Amino acid sequence: MKPPLSRQLLEGSLTLKDYYTSYYRDTLGLPEWLELVQQRCEYEGEVKRLFRFLKLVDVRSHPGIVLNVGCGTGGFNRVALSYGVRTIGIDSNHNALIADSFHGVLGVSEELPFRSGEFLGVYCFSVIEHVASVVDSIREMVRVTRPGGAIYIHTPNAWSWYEGHYKVPWVPFMPQSVGRRYLRMRWRPTAYLATIRRLTRGALIRAFQSASVTDLTFYDGDPTRDRMSRWLGVVPYLEVVARV
Numbered sequence: 001m002k003p004p005l006s007r008q009l010l011e012g013s014l015t016l017k018d019y020y021t022s023y024y025r026d027t028l029g030l031p032e033w034l035e036l037v038q039q040r041c042e043y044e045g046e047v048k049r050l051f052r053f054l055k056l057v058d059v060r061s062h063p064g065i066v067l068n069v070g071c072g073t074g075g076f077n078r079v080a081l082s083y084g085v086r087t088i089g090i091d092s093n094h095n096a097l098i099a100d101s102f103h104g105v106l107g108v109s110e111e112l113p114f115r116s117g118e119f120l121g122v123y124c125f126s127v128i129e130h131v132a133s134v135v136d137s138i139r140e141m142v143r144v145t146r147p148g149g150a151i152y153i154h155t156p157n158a159w160s161w162y163e164g165h166y167k168v169p170w171v172p173f174m175p176q177s178v179g180r181r182y183l184r185m186r187w188r189p190t191a192y193l194a195t196i197r198r199l200t201r202g203a204l205i206r207a208f209q210s211a212s213v214t215d216l217t218f219y220d221g222d223p224t225r226d227r228m229s230r231w232l233g234v235v236p237y238l239e240v241v242a243r244v
Contacts, residue, residue: 016041016073019099028166029188046075049125049154050083056219056241057121057150059085064120067144069109069137070127074102087123109137117146125154126164128204129197135207142211142244151213151242158198160236165196173198201238208242215243 014022020040024033039045053059059066064086068077071089073096080087089104090112091097097104107113109124109131122141131137141151156164163170166188174182180190201218208216219239 014095014099016100019073019095027189027192030167032167040073040075043075043079046079049076050079050085053123053152054083054085056239057152059121059150062120064146064149065118066121066123067112067114067119067141069112069122069124069141070130071102071104072096073099074104076123076125077102077104088119108132109140112140112144114144116143118144119146119149121145121149122151124152126156128153129155129199130195131197134197134199134203135210138204138207139211142208142213142242145244147244149244151244152240153204153242154237154239155204156196156198157235157238158200158203159234160198161232161234162236163196164236165192199238201240204238204240213242213244217241217243 017037020037021033024030024036030036060083066080066085066087068074068080068087068089071077071091072093074089077087077089089097089102090107090109091104092106092108094106096102097106105113109127110133122145124141128134128137138151138153145151159172161170161172162168166183168183168186168188170179176193179193183190183193205216208214217240219241220235
């Protein structure tokens, strides 16, 4: 019999399935947690994300390595390697890095332990909304990207009427105190809400400007998941490529 997940986390013996069970079932309380865990174990979403990244950022025609900031359990890195894209991953969550025996770098986005201009590009998917400082994180991404390289960021849109982590309808700019009551009414755990900072397009533009980067292209590739956002013409996520 396996020990409880809390003990596995402490001992560093959890599997990929264990890790995402803890996240989807216990942290977020999603009814469809089992299906989501299976998708993660099969890297289903990572293949789609890699193809999207390669469509927007041309990295295979140039020599170099892509840095995955907030790599988690390393699914994107494994899939990228199978398509000939060299990557390195960094994450602040030790438990994510040891799940599935992934060899990533332990560290934070505000202080990347790499040389300036070391990477061909940076990939950052659903991470920038969780960092301690968006400005410092983006400055570091710019610093480690070589001239002519690109930074890809994907993050929830603060104007969306959908919360992509809890996967529920959401009122834009809802105060956290109200959000916690709303989640409790839906019988959902609330602690994770404190880790989420929903960003606007303007906030990302200003953060890149602070790093002297103004060549930004925003894309609306994600379909809306709720009727309100479709009716208002709001995309649920912000997707931007910055040219350094």
